[in-house]
Amino acid sequence: MSVLLIEAFHGGSHKQLMDLLQEELQDDCVLYTLPAKKWHWKARTAALYFMQTVPASANYRILFASSVLNLAELTALRPDLGKLKKVLYFHENQLAYPVQKCQERDFQYGYNQILSWFMPEHKLAHLEKVIGVKRNGDAYHPEGLPGQQKSSALMKNSNTHRESGLCEAQPGLYTTQHEGLPSPLTVPARLNTSEVSESANPCQEEDKEHLTFNLSHILSGPDYQQRPLHIAWPHRWEHDKDPETFFKVLLKLKEKDLPFHVSVLGEAFTEIPDIFSEAKKVLGSSVLHWGYLPSKDDYFRALCMADVVISTAKHEFFGVAMVEAVYCGCYPLCPKALVYPEIFPAEYLYSTPEQLFKRLQNFCKRPDTVRKHLYKGETAGFSWAALGSKFRSLLAAEPREDL
Known part of the structure; x- marks a missing residue:
């Protein structure tokens, strides 16, 4: 099991993505999840839960998780996981998520996301070289990607793939060709x-x-x-x-x-x-x-x-x-x-x-x-036909010391 999949809110589009990756990776991955309930509680405590439930293994090479998980906390609690290549998938931006009532925003959730993708200068420089991002002031933007990903180059998959929100789409997809639409x-x-x-x-x-x-x-x-x-x-x-x-x-x-x-x-x-x-x-x-x-x-x-x-x-x-x-x-x-x-x-x-x-x-x-x-x-x-090879490449790459 070389790919460790972690989902702290296993429902809706979060579940849909993990199910798809499991199908793609088959016997080369293992998935650990928490139910899709009480999202705010999961964002605060999931790292502690997975620290205790994910067993240690010398076979892990890559950790793939959604940004509900505070990745910085998990890697601090589990140094063995901190050594893995890590892919963090952002379904939403908690710094801009609409508040329901006129009250002071709880910045903990946005702060969790910042901690999870913050990187020192030498790693940002490596990111610029490896995946083609360009510096714009103090921010990095993926070249050729839409402008919605303004927070971090690591958020690029939230638009180039197909997930949004915390629970939106039905699992899986099959549709019919209808009045000139694609096959x-x-x-x-x-x-x-x-x-x-x-x-x-x-x-x-x-x-x-x-x-x-x-x-x-x-x-x-x-x-x-x-x-x-x-x-x-x-x-x-x-x-x-x-x-x-x-x-x-x-x-x-x-x-x-x-x-x-x-x-x-x-x-x-x-x-x-x-x-x-x-x-x-x-x-x-x-x-x-x-x-x-x-x-x-x-x-x-x-x-x-x-x-x-x-x-x-x-x-x-x-x-x-x-x-x-x-x-x-x-x-x-x-x-x-x-x-x-x-x-x-x-x-x-x-x-x-x-x-x-x-x-x-x-x-x-x-x-x-x-x-x-x-x-x-x-x-x-x-479509998965267009994106599948990119995900396969991302999750098949050998870990590097500078990642």
Whole structure:
């Protein structure tokens, strides 16, 4: 077991990435995890837990972990692990993570991240030579990578791969080719051939318990173009995804008597913003689906049904749920901020909630314009076919004394 994988919050996109790496590395890795609960507690104490539970081994060469773990603490507590080559994957930036209430920010979590990737001058110089970063004042930026990675060159994989947030996407991915989108062979994750064949189409499979309608009939029926616009919101039910803005726009559409359907997907945790229960009552019959779909097949069938996918996020390194929805044929509407302008063409961006409302208002009146639309962006670079070799190279490199 030459690669030691550690995940202190093993759920959502964190679990998705670790599962993919396990599949890729097979017998050459070992994984240690903590459940995806009480994130703040995990960020404070995970190093102590893994110090006690990860057994010593002379076979470890590389340590791969997400930034929930305070890597500096772990390597101080376990000097044997400190000698390994270390890869730290940032799913989010805790220095810029939105606070839920107007109160003083707890800087411990951002401080943990700074300690975990801080390096002395000689190692930064080596990093510049090895992976191609250039110095800009006191900061380092990866050459050729988007500007969202402004904190550290070590954060580059948070955008060049596909993870975002603490719990966003369903594990695994298989989508159908839909109206001119890339082939399923270029989906942004490895196809799980043990579960789904390459020719399978999630929009044409039999319905399961969560979806009681025949999707293949809906997508091919004679009145498909006349059906109300179907809007999807596939994000965590938490404040950083800004559900308030999303539902305010939908309620305004409702007030205008504009026809639409909505599927509110994504995972909920202990504290659910009040806006969800309030909006569900008002939206009433406009709701097609409400809540988390544990089956990835059901999840992607729901996305295949939708016409438009919306993000109202206030913090995003990538937005895997948005890209998944695009692969399922959805028209994306994202804030003209954060990472989105680096991924989506200007046509799919909005600057204010008013602009989002106007776009959806027009789509509600003419849903056929969305259904006939061919996505104009490029997403092939996010596929495992494009990124797999980079991860393999990263995790297969022999350790060096100067790393």
